[in-house]
Amino acid sequence: MAFPFQRHEPIRLAVPARTLSLSPEETADHRRLLASVPSPSAKSGEPGTYALRPSESPEQWCGSVADAARAVRRGELRKAVLARRIQMECDADIQPSVVLRRLAHTFPSAYLFSAFGLVGASPELLLAKRGRMVESRALAGTIRRGGDAESDRRLAAWLQESGKNQEEHRVLREVVLDALAPSTTWIEANERPEMLKLANVQHLMTRVRAELVADHPSFLRLAAMLHPTPAVCGWPRDKAYEVIERLEGWDRGLYGGALGWVDAKGDGCLCVTIRCAEIHGKNATMYVGNGIVADSDPKEELAETRAKLGAILPALIAP
Numbered sequence: 001m002a003f004p005f006q007r008h009e010p011i012r013l014a015v016p017a018r019t020l021s022l023s024p025e026e027t028a029d030h031r032r033l034l035a036s037v038p039s040p041s042a043k044s045g046e047p048g049t050y051a052l053r054p055s056e057s058p059e060q061w062c063g064s065v066a067d068a069a070r071a072v073r074r075g076e077l078r079k080a081v082l083a084r085r086i087q088m089e090c091d092a093d094i095q096p097s098v099v100l101r102r103l104a105h106t107f108p109s110a111y112l113f114s115a116f117g118l119v120g121a122s123p124e125l126l127l128a129k130r131g132r133m134v135e136s137r138a139l140a141g142t143i144r145r146g147g148d149a150e151s152d153r154r155l156a157a158w159l160q161e162s163g164k165n166q167e168e169h170r171v172l173r174e175v176v177l178d179a180l181a182p183s184t185t186w187i188e189a190n191e192r193p194e195m196l197k198l199a200n201v202q203h204l205m206t207r208v209r210a211e212l213v214a215d216h217p218s219f220l221r222l223a224a225m226l227h228p229t230p231a232v233c234g235w236p237r238d239k240a241y242e243v244i245e246r247l248e249g250w251d252r253g254l255y256g257g258a259l260g261w262v263d264a265k266g267d268g269c270l271c272v273t274i275r276c277a278e279i280h281g282k283n284a285t286m287y288v289g290n291g292i293v294a295d296s297d298p299k300e301e302l303a304e305t306r307a308k309l310g311a312i313l314p315a316l317i318a319p
Contacts, residue, residue, distance in 0.1 A: 111271035120276025141165035141204030
């Protein structure tokens with residue numbers, strides 16, 4: 001099932017022909033196995049050449065970032081998330097199964113998905129529920145990885161002390177906790193964001209765990225309270241939607257939504273649909289987005305989108 005970015009659009013559902021259920025121990029073993037599988041090599045019929053075309057020029061997108069930052073400084077909202085859309089055209093069909101294997105090789109701990117034409121590896125958990133226990137992993141604040149251990153450490157330290165990134169993360173943390181707290185007997189979250197290190201970037205992350213009250217809302221209702229989070233939309237949500245629609249001018253579809261499963265017992269798991277691409281034959285559309293706050297620098301935000309693009313682009317074109 002998938003939630004589109006726009007809350008008024010209908011949820012998409014699919015009933016799988018087969019399902020595989022793994023225990024936590026088996027899931028860990030499965031991830032280690034995926035990480036050990038050699039990266040797939042090119043095969044006959046896979047793309048050999050490609051061309052990239054952004055939906056708007058870098059200069060135009062930087063102008064939109066500056067516009068959104070001014071709106072935040074005027075007090076119209078606390079945060080807006082602006083996305084970039086990059087089109088890719090290849091000389092042969094792109095195979096989603098091959099792309100997914102490459103993503104599994106590079107991001108074995110991510111939430112991997114291939115559904116409704118969307119393929120990706122998301123590091124962000126919107127909500128997972130088992131019985132009365134729920135969990136969410138909120139990500140906001142990003143920096144690239146360093147070329148060696150020392151530079152990587154310096155970049156992580158800068159991110160942890162960055163006022164702009166701390167504010168971006170603070171908004172997200174508050175919203176997630178406020179949304180879940182009324183339905184819980186207890187709720188806990190780390191006081192300071194921890195570092196989540198991926199192959200291409202590192203993020204500020206807050207883990208949220210809670211126990212639901214006996215007469216708690218359903219999994220889908222709880223997920224709908226969170227979706228879309230400030231990590232992919234902004235806050236306040238309605239005002240962020242207005243800014244996004246004014247500055248982007250295109251339909252995000254499932255990008256920035258949520259995708260996962262729900263079962264007959266009411267348990268489920270939904271990841272946030274980021275680090276992904278829509279694949280249609282020889283064409284793909286990649287999406288990356290950034291949270292914009294009062295002191296966001298357009299050039300720095302542009303560089304961050306390019307770092308995030310490093311998650312999905314290699315999986316589409318790797319030889």
